[in-house]
Each structure stands twice: as C-alpha cells, then as structure tokens.
Amino acid sequence: MAKQKRDAEATKAKILASAITLFSKNGFDATTGDDIAKESGFNKALIYYYFKNKAGLYGSVMSTLFDSIYKEVIDSKKCCDSATAELRAFIETYAGYAQKQPYFPALLLRELSDSGTHLPEMMFESMRRLFVLLSDILRKGEEEGVFKKSIPMVLHFMIVGTLNLLVTTQQLRAKAAKEDTQIDTCSDCPMDEIAEYIFTTIKTALEVK
Amino acid sequence: MAKQKRDAEATKAKILASAITLFSKNGFDATTGDDIAKESGFNKALIYYYFKNKAGLYGSVMSTLFDSIYKEVIDSKKCCDSATAELRAFIETYAGYAQKQPYFPALLLRELSDSGTHLPEMMFESMRRLFVLLSDILRKGEEEGVFKKSIPMVLHFMIVGTLNLLVTTQQLRAKAAKEDTQIDTCSDCPMDEIAEYIFTTIKTALEVK
Amino acid sequence: MAKQKRDAEATKAKILASAITLFSKNGFDATTGDDIAKESGFNKALIYYYFKNKAGLYGSVMSTLFDSIYKEVIDSKKCCDSATAELRAFIETYAGYAQKQPYFPALLLRELSDSGTHLPEMMFESMRRLFVLLSDILRKGEEEGVFKKSIPMVLHFMIVGTLNLLVTTQQLRAKAAKEDTQIDTCSDCPMDEIAEYIFTTIKTALEVK
Amino acid sequence: MAKQKRDAEATKAKILASAITLFSKNGFDATTGDDIAKESGFNKALIYYYFKNKAGLYGSVMSTLFDSIYKEVIDSKKCCDSATAELRAFIETYAGYAQKQPYFPALLLRELSDSGTHLPEMMFESMRRLFVLLSDILRKGEEEGVFKKSIPMVLHFMIVGTLNLLVTTQQLRAKAAKEDTQIDTCSDCPMDEIAEYIFTTIKTALEVK
DNA sequence: CATGAATGAGAGTTCATTCAT
DNA sequence: AATGAATGAACTCTCATTCAT
Numbered sequence: 001m002a003k004q005k006r007d008a009e010a011t012k013a014k015i016l017a018s019a020i021t022l023f024s025k026n027g028f029d030a031t032t033g034d035d036i037a038k039e040s041g042f043n044k045a046l047i048y049y050y051f052k053n054k055a056g057l058y059g060s061v062m063s064t065l066f067d068s069i070y071k072e073v074i075d076s077k078k079c080c081d082s083a084t085a086e087l088r089a090f091i092e093t094y095a096g097y098a099q100k101q102p103y104f105p106a107l108l109l110r111e112l113s114d115s116g117t118h119l120p121e122m123m124f125e126s127m128r129r130l131f132v133l134l135s136d137i138l139r140k141g142e143e144e145g146v147f148k149k150s151i152p153m154v155l156h157f158m159i160v161g162t163l164n165l166l167v168t169t170q171q172l173r174a175k176a177a178k179e180d181t182q183i184d185t186c187s188d189c190p191m192d193e194i195a196e197y198i199f200t201t202i203k204t205a206l207e208v209k
Numbered sequence: 210m211a212k213q214k215r216d217a218e219a220t221k222a223k224i225l226a227s228a229i230t231l232f233s234k235n236g237f238d239a240t241t242g243d244d245i246a247k248e249s250g251f252n253k254a255l256i257y258y259y260f261k262n263k264a265g266l267y268g269s270v271m272s273t274l275f276d277s278i279y280k281e282v283i284d285s286k287k288c289c290d291s292a293t294a295e296l297r298a299f300i301e302t303y304a305g306y307a308q309k310q311p312y313f314p315a316l317l318l319r320e321l322s323d324s325g326t327h328l329p330e331m332m333f334e335s336m337r338r339l340f341v342l343l344s345d346i347l348r349k350g351e352e353e354g355v356f357k358k359s360i361p362m363v364l365h366f367m368i369v370g371t372l373n374l375l376v377t378t379q380q381l382r383a384k385a386a387k388e389d390t391q392i393d394t395c396s397d398c399p400m401d402e403i404a405e406y407i408f409t410t411i412k413t414a415l416e417v418k
Numbered sequence: 419m420a421k422q423k424r425d426a427e428a429t430k431a432k433i434l435a436s437a438i439t440l441f442s443k444n445g446f447d448a449t450t451g452d453d454i455a456k457e458s459g460f461n462k463a464l465i466y467y468y469f470k471n472k473a474g475l476y477g478s479v480m481s482t483l484f485d486s487i488y489k490e491v492i493d494s495k496k497c498c499d500s501a502t503a504e505l506r507a508f509i510e511t512y513a514g515y516a517q518k519q520p521y522f523p524a525l526l527l528r529e530l531s532d533s534g535t536h537l538p539e540m541m542f543e544s545m546r547r548l549f550v551l552l553s554d555i556l557r558k559g560e561e562e563g564v565f566k567k568s569i570p571m572v573l574h575f576m577i578v579g580t581l582n583l584l585v586t587t588q589q590l591r592a593k594a595a596k597e598d599t600q601i602d603t604c605s606d607c608p609m610d611e612i613a614e615y616i617f618t619t620i621k622t623a624l625e626v627k
Numbered sequence: 628m629a630k631q632k633r634d635a636e637a638t639k640a641k642i643l644a645s646a647i648t649l650f651s652k653n654g655f656d657a658t659t660g661d662d663i664a665k666e667s668g669f670n671k672a673l674i675y676y677y678f679k680n681k682a683g684l685y686g687s688v689m690s691t692l693f694d695s696i697y698k699e700v701i702d703s704k705k706c707c708d709s710a711t712a713e714l715r716a717f718i719e720t721y722a723g724y725a726q727k728q729p730y731f732p733a734l735l736l737r738e739l740s741d742s743g744t745h746l747p748e749m750m751f752e753s754m755r756r757l758f759v760l761l762s763d764i765l766r767k768g769e770e771e772g773v774f775k776k777s778i779p780m781v782l783h784f785m786i787v788g789t790l791n792l793l794v795t796t797q798q799l800r801a802k803a804a805k806e807d808t809q810i811d812t813c814s815d816c817p818m819d820e821i822a823e824y825i826f827t828t829i830k831t832a833l834e835v836k
Numbered sequence: 837c838a839t840g841a842a843t844g845a846g847a848g849t850t851c852a853t854t855c856a857t
Numbered sequence: 858a859a860t861g862a863a864t865g866a867a868c869t870c871t872c873a874t875t876c877a878t
Contacts, residue, residue, distance in 0.1 A: 011837080011838090027238075027322070027323065029236075029238035029239065032871085032873085033873060033874080034872080042839090043839045043840075044839090044840090044873095044874090045838075045839060045840080045874090045875080045876090046838060046839080048873090048875075049837080049838080053874075054872095054873065105322075106324075107322075109318050109319075109321065110318075110319055110322045110323075112374065112377055112381070113236070113315040113316075113318040113319045113377055114235075114236060114315075114319075115315075115377070115378075115380050115381055124381075124385070128389065128392065131392065132392060135393075151398070151406055152393065152395075153375075153382070153393065153394050153398075154371065154375070154403060154406055154407065157370070157371040157374045158367050158371045158407070158410070161366070161370045161374045162363065162366040166363070166366060168321055168322055171324050172324055172333075173362070176333070176337055180337065183337065183341060183344065184344075184361065184362065185340075185362050186362035186363060189362075194360075194363060197360055198363065198367070200414075201363075201367070202410075202414070204413060204414040205410040205411075205413040215855085215857080215861080215863075216862095217861075220862075220863085241846080241847060241848085242847075242848060242849085243846085243847080243848095251863075251864090252863060252864045252865075253848090253849090254849085254850080254863075254864065254865080254866095255862080255863060255864080257849065257850075258861095258862075259862095262848075262849075426858070429858080429859090445656075445740070447654075447656035447657065450850080451851070451852060451853080452850095452851080461859060461860045461861075462852090462853090462861090463853085463855090463860060463861080464858080464859060464860075466853065466854075471852075472851095472853090524741075524742075527736050527739070528737055528740045530736070530799070531654070531734075531736040531737045531740070532653075532654060532733075533733075533795070533796075533799055542799075546803055550810060553811075569813055569816070569821070570811065570813075571793075571800070571812050571813035572789065572813060572824055572825065572828075575788070575789040576785050576789050576825070576828070579784070579788045580784040580785050580788050580789070583739065583788045584780075584781070586739055586740055586742070587739055589742050590739070590742055590743055590751075591780070594751070594755055601755065601758065601759060601762065602779065603758075604778055604779075604780035604781060607778070607780075615778055615781055616781065616785070619782075619785070619829075619832040620828075620832075622831060622832040623827075623828040623831040633840080633841055633842080633876085633877060635840075635841065638841075659869085660869065661867090661868080669843090670842060670843045670844075671843090671869095671870090672842075672844080672870085672871080672872085673842060673843080674870095675869090675871075676840095676841075676842075680869080681868095681869070681870090
C-alpha cells in the first residue's frame with residue numbers, strides 16, 4: 001500500500017501549494033474553500049479531511065513558508081565568520097527569499113497587522129527564531145568590538161519590515177511613479193541593490209568610529 | 210447649545226468614529242455592518258444613508274486618518290530650519306501620531322498588503338504627499354551638504370514602516386517577551402526613545418563624514 | 419389661504435403624476451418611494467402625508483387612469499347610433515387611449531396577472547364598468563338583429579386584451595423583427611390600422627349572414 | 628429503485644417545481660428565496676448551488692414551461708391535414724395547456740408587461756417559435772384558398788392573449804360575478820367551450836365567402 | 837481516499853415607513 | 858405643508874463546514 005500513501009501525500013501537498021498561492025495573493029478572508037478546491041483540482045471536502053478547517057490550513061501554509069525562510073537564512077549564515085558578513089548574508093538572504101516568494105511579505109504583514117489572529121503558536125515561534133538569529137549577529141558584533149550597542153528589535157524591523165514593505169508595495173509604487181513622474185518611488189530598483197543599500201545604512205549606523 | 214435629538218453631523222461623526230475603531234481592530238473584512246451599528250448605537254441602515262456602502266465608509270475612515278496625520282506632520286515641519294531638525298520632527302511627529310492613534314498603523318499596513326484594494330484614489334494621494342515631504346527634507350539636506358545621497362523610498366519605509374510595525378506588534382512583542390525572558394522585544398520601550406533611536410540611526414547613516 | 423390650498427393640490431398632483439410615470443414604466447415592485455420622491459421633486463415623507471402608503475398611492479394612480487379611459491370611451495359612444503358604429507368607436511377609442519398612455523396597458527396586464535393584489539375595490543369597479551359598456555353594445559346589436567349571440571367576456575378580452583398586449587409588446591416585437599427578418603411581428607403597424615383590423619375581424623364574426 | 632436520500636436530479640426538480648408554483652402565484656419580485664426553500668423542503672443555499680442565482684432559477688422555470696407547451700402544440704399539429712383543422716388544434720391545445728398549468732399564463736403576461744426584463748434570450752426564442760407555428764398555419768390556409776389575408780401577429784394575440792387573460796382572471800371574474808349578478812363574466816364557462824368559441828370567431832373572420 | 841449534496845449562520849444592502857422639527 | 862433623520866424587517870447571496878456514499 002505504499003503507492004496509496006504516496007498519493008495521499010501528493011494530494012495533501014497539492015492542496016497546500018494551492019493554499020499558499022491563494023492565501024498569499026488574496027489574504028485569509030478573501031480566499032474561499034471553493035477557490036482552493038478549484039485551484040488544487042480536488043474536492044472541497046477533502047480540505048477538511050486533511051486540514052481540519054480553514055484556520056488549520058492557513059496555519060500549515062504559514063509554517064511551511066516560515067520554515068522555508070528560516071532554513072535559508074540559517075544556511076546562509078554558515079558560510080561566514082565575521083558579524084558584518086553575517087549581517088550582510090542575513091539581509092541578502094531575506095531579500096532573496098522575499099523576491100522568490102513575493103506573496104510571503106503580504107501574508108506576513110497582514111498577520112502582524114491582525115496581531116496574529118489566525119496565527120498558530122508554532123508560527124509565532126518561527127518568527128521569534130528569525131529575530132533571535134539577528135540578535136545573535138548583533139551581539140557577536142558587539143563582542144567583536146565592531147558594532148555599537150543597538151536595539152535589535154528596532155533594527156530587525158528596519159531590515160525585515162522594510163524589505164517586506166518594498167516587495168508588497170511594488171505594484172503600488174509603480175503606479176504612483178507612472179502618475180507622477182516627479183517622484184522617485186524606486187519602482188525599478190533591483191532587489192539586490194536595495195538589500196545592499198539597507199545593509200550599508202545599518203552597518204554605517206552600527207559602526208564604531 | 211441645546212442638545213439635539215437629531216443631529217446629522219454628530220450622528221455621522223459617531224458612525225465614523227465607530228468605524229475607525231472597528232476597522233482598525235479587525236480589518237475591513239472582519240468588520241461587519243452590524244458591528245458598526247451596534248458600536249455606534251445607531252441603526253445599520255443609517256450607515257448606508259450616510260455612506261453609500263461599506264467601501265465608502267472605509268474610504269471616509271482612511272481619508273480622515275490620513276488627513277489628520279498629514280496635517281500634524283506638516284505643522285511640525287514649520288518650526289524648524291535645518292534639514293536635520295526637520296528629519297527629527299518628521300520622525301517624532303509620526304511616532305507621536307502612531308501612538309495617539311494606535312489603530313492607524315494596522316489599517317495602513319493591511320491596506321498596503323492588499324495593494325490598495327479598498328483604497329480610494331484620494332487616500333492613495335495622501336500617502337504620496339507624506340512621502341514627498343520626506344523626500345524634500347532629504348533633498349534639502351543634500352543641498353545643505355549635510356546629507357549623503359540616499360534612496361528616499363527605502364528610508365521612508367525604514368522610518369514609517371518600522372514605526373508602524375512597532376506599534377502594531379506591541380501586543381505580540383509583549384507576549385513573546387513574557388514567554389521567553391531571554392530575548393528583548395523592546396516591549397517596554399517608550400515611543401519617543403524608539404523615535405530618537407531611529408532618528409539617530411538614519412542620521413548617522415546619512416551624515417557626510 | 420386659497421393659495422396655500424392650491425399649492426397643496428398642486429403638490430399632490432405632482433406626486434401622483436410622477437407615480438403614474440414610474441409605476442407604469444417599472445411596475446409596482448420595482449418602483450421605490452425614493453424614485454417617486456426624486457421624480458416629483460418633493461420629500462419622500464410627503465408621499466405618506468398625502469397618500470397613507472405605497473399601496474394607497476398605487477390605488478390613486480390606477481383610479482385616475484381608469485377614470486380617464488372610462489370617460490373617453492363613454493364620450494365617444496354618444497356620437498353614434500348603430501351598434502356597429504358604437505363597437506367601432508369603442509375599439510378606436512380604447513386603441514387611441516392605449517397609444518396616448520402607452521404605459522397603462524402594462525400596468526393593467528400586470529394587475530390582472532396578480533389577480534388584483536394591489537388593486538383597490540374602486541378600481542376593480544372601473545374595470546367592470548368598461549366591460550358593461552361593451553356588453554351593452556353587443557346586446558344592442560343583437561336586439562337590432564345585426565349581431566349574432568356572443569360571449570361578451572371573451573370578445574372583451576379579444577379586443578381590450580389584444581390591444582393592451584400589442585402596445586405592451588411594442589419593443590419586444592421590434593426587437594424580434596430585427597433579429598429575424600423572416601417573421602412579421604407587425605412592429606410598424608400604425609395603431610389605427612390595428613384597431614380597424616380588430617374591428618373588422620370581430621364584426622365579421624358577429625354578423626348575421 | 629431504492630429511494631435515495633441524496634438524489635441530485637430529484638432535488639433539483641423539486642426546487643424547480645416549487646419555483647414554478649411560487650413565481651406563478653406571486654411573480655418574480657414577490658417570490659423570495661426563503662419561500663422557495665420552504666416550499667421545496669430544502670435549504671435556501673441549495674437554490675444557489677443548483678441555479679447560480681434567482682434570475683437563473685427564473686430562467687429555468689420559464690424555459691421548462693415554454694419547452695413543454697411548445698412540445699404539446701407541435702405534437703397536436705401532426706394529426707391534421709387542413710389549415711382549418713390545424714388552427715383548431717392550435718387553439719385547443721394551447722387552451723388545454725393553459726388549463727393544465729394555470730400559473731403559466733400569469734407568468735407569461737407579467738413577463739410581457741415587463742418587456743422581458745427577466746427573460747433570458749432562450750425563452751424569448753421559445754415565444755417566437757410558437758408564433759411562427761401559427762403564422763405557418765395561416766399562410767397554409769391562404770395557399771389552400773380557404774383563409775383570407777390576415778395580420779398574424781394580431782390574430783396570435785387574439786388567440787393566445789385572450790386565452791391567457793381568461794385563465795389568469797378566472798378568480799377575479801368569479802368574484803365580479805358574485806358581486807353583480809347582472810353581468811356575465813363567463814366565470815363558469817368550460818375551457819373547451821371557450822376554445823371552440825374563439826376558434827369559430829377567428830375562422831368565421833378568416834373565411835373566404 | 838475522495839466526492840457531490842446539503843446546511844446554518846451571517847453578510848451587505850434595500851426599502852417602506854415613521855419620527856421630530 | 859414639508860423635510861431630513863432614523864428604523865426594522867426583509868431580501869439576495871456567500872461561505873465554512875458537515876453528511877452520505
């Protein structure tokens with residue numbers, strides 16, 4: 001019955017993938033069970049068979065995404081030794097992920113705006129781990145004597161929040177630029193340049209003169 | 210000044226105020242007409258009498274809030290002469306407003322996450338005006354020779370985005386701190402200190418050595 | 419205070435006129451108090467001040483129209499002596515009225531289809547009087563020895579019903595003719611020719627050989 | 628043939644049947660989804676599951692009825708050879724149908740009064756086909772030399788319109804007769820006699836002397 | 837494992853009608 | 858006489874969820 005089992009896994013994965021797409025694009029409220037069923041090609045009742053309910057499915061979506069980004073960030077860290085290099089890797093990796101999964105930032109921001117209404121404990125944990133990673137980098141930098149004392153939480157949002165907002169507002173900014181050519185909304189800036197700019201800004205502010 | 214039983218202005222204001230509260234707390238989708246009616250103490254149909262439909266009411270809510278913050282920020286700017294002072298005023302004023310109207314950040318972030326789905330043109334305009342204000346300050350600083358060349362859009366999000374996120378995640382951060390006393394989520398940081406820290410960070414990064 | 423009184427009359431008349439227009443065009447259900455208020459230029463509450471409620475206004479509308487047509491038909495009858503001439507006058511007058519007030523037929527047919535749901539007793543009476551007129555003509559013809567014995571009710575519908583339907587379906591028939599040029603829906607037939615044709619048909623069928 | 632608890636076809640048919648009854652009795656506007664749900668014994672949401680929306684259900688109702696009458700009329704025609712016999716069959720069949728499905732006339736008249744507001748194209752087509760049938764009979768009669776030249780559209784309404792009105796006004800006419808015993812509203816006339824009378828009237832008018 | 841059928845609760849919106857001035 | 862403000866009830870439609878097969 002190995003085949004049977006594998007099919008079940010595949011089905012579940014298909015539903016999850018469809019849910020990621022739709023929740024990301026339209027948010028929790030604006031995504032219906034019918035939408036997910038249609039997108040996945042399976043029956044609506046099957047969602048409940050595999051995921052208890054809509055909130056449960058949403059939780060799985062978020063966990064999946066957070067696990068994935070956490071893994072990328074922690075992997076990237078391995079390759080560096082100095083705190084400064086690790087900081088750059090952190091920012092670049094997050095920026096890269098946000099670009100690869102451009103809907104993730106919207107999901108995250110929405111979730112934060114809702115104070116984690118739909119957010120299961122486990123996902124909350126994932127967010128925290130990411131912050132701990134940055135905190136460690138900053139502390140290491142202080143110990144190395146290259147970073148000033150900082151407020152990690154604020155810097156975390158200055159990095160992660162800014163990246164998320166830039167990705168999420170991509171369309172809005174393009175629209176604004178088109179309507180008013182006087183202002184520069186950075187709508188054509190490549191993501192790696194933005195990441196580099198954020199890194200430089202933070203690094204400069206942190207540097208011990 | 211006899212208290213009138215039927216005062217259109219007062220009624221409309223009451224409905225608007227209730228809507229601000231509820232949309233902020235729960236977002237557009239999760240706020241129902243019944244909720245607003247109950248909160249305001251008036252009949253649900255009256256909402257449609259004064260505000261065409263739910264989206265219209267939402268639009269009024271957003272315009273009201275945006276007009277209010279824009280006015281505060283532009284007022285604060287008058288009192289300064291140097292670009293650096295203006296930058297500080299900008300950040301402090303925004304921070305002060307976000308603290309006074311703690312529901313505004315959530316609303317704004319949600320709206321940005323939805324790429325402005327519910328957002329009427331006029332509100333879109335308000336957002337842009339705020340960004341222009343910061344851009345002007347940065348340009349002025351460059352002309353004065355005190356600021357380096359920068360990417361205004363990124364700095365805008367580093368300021369405004371970060372402040373919004375800090376306000377919105379206040380509860381979440383408090384909760385996280387309680388569960389894990391090892392990490393410092395800055396959950397007790399006073400708003401003015403945070404504003405000052407952000408100002409210093411940005412200023413340091415901008416400074417011409 | 420004669421002026422005052424006259425204004426009141428004028429106001430009431432204006433509302434009634436607006437109601438006739440709208441009820442005729444859209445029927446009872448699809449006409450709202452707001453529509454009538456807007457059309458008349460007066461306040462919605464005033465409708466209730468003058469006409470108790472929507473049904474009451476509708477009743478007034480119907481009575482007005484029925485009185486008007488009854489008066490025309492009875493006037494036309496005076497000028498003739500033979501039953502045949504009276505029959506022609508009846509048909510021609512009704513046809514003329516239906517053309518002058520092209521919305522009346524729709525109203526009447528709808529009312530009949532609803533088995534007189536909204537129809538007040540008085541209007542019901544008006545309909546009956548019209549039928550009595552035709553019955554009298556037919557009886558007179560029999561007494562004169564020029565008409566065969568007939569079923570007046572059926573003939574009444576063959577005349578009045580047909581005229582009403584032709585007027586009401588004017589647009590529909592024009593549309594059908596445009597889509598299929600093979601069939602002749604009589605969409606360009608002038609009303610008086612139709613009246614004449616109906617008269618001839620009925621007369622021929624009634625004639626004693 | 629075990630009775631199934633969940634039989635989609637049966638359910639759909641039940642809803643349709645209830646809709647026919649209620650739309651006929653009360654018209655489109657005055658029939659609510661709750662009414663139909665209650666009458667059918669199913670949940671209101673199921674209506675939307677099977678029929679997209681209220682207008683869609685209405686369309687199905689009309690199509691069903693029109694298809695049914697068209698089938699009967701065309702069947703009846705097969706059995707005759709002369710134009711006169713076909714004309715009689717047409718009238719008798721339509722009369723029989725109107726009696727069997729006494730709600731159909733009201734529905735049809737209302738629809739015509741509304742100029743086909745709720746009427747889907749397909750139903751419009753059904754109406755046209757019926758008229759074409761009569762036109763063919765009349766043309767055939769002309770070619771056979773037994774019928775005079777006529778205006779088919781007017782005759783169509785003289786037949787079909789009259790029959791519909793007689794059926795629809797059945798109750799109204801009974802009521803009128805009770806209140807005024809002087810007038811004869813033909814309220815007890817059997818349908819086949821009425822059909823025969825209409826046939827004779829039309830035939831006499833058409834006959835070439 | 838998978839599905840179509842069925843449901844209950846509620847959302848947004850409209851409207852006839854009344855109240856207070 | 859006339860009006861803007863306010864209401865309650867209803868209506869169409871949607872959706873998360875469960876049932877039966």
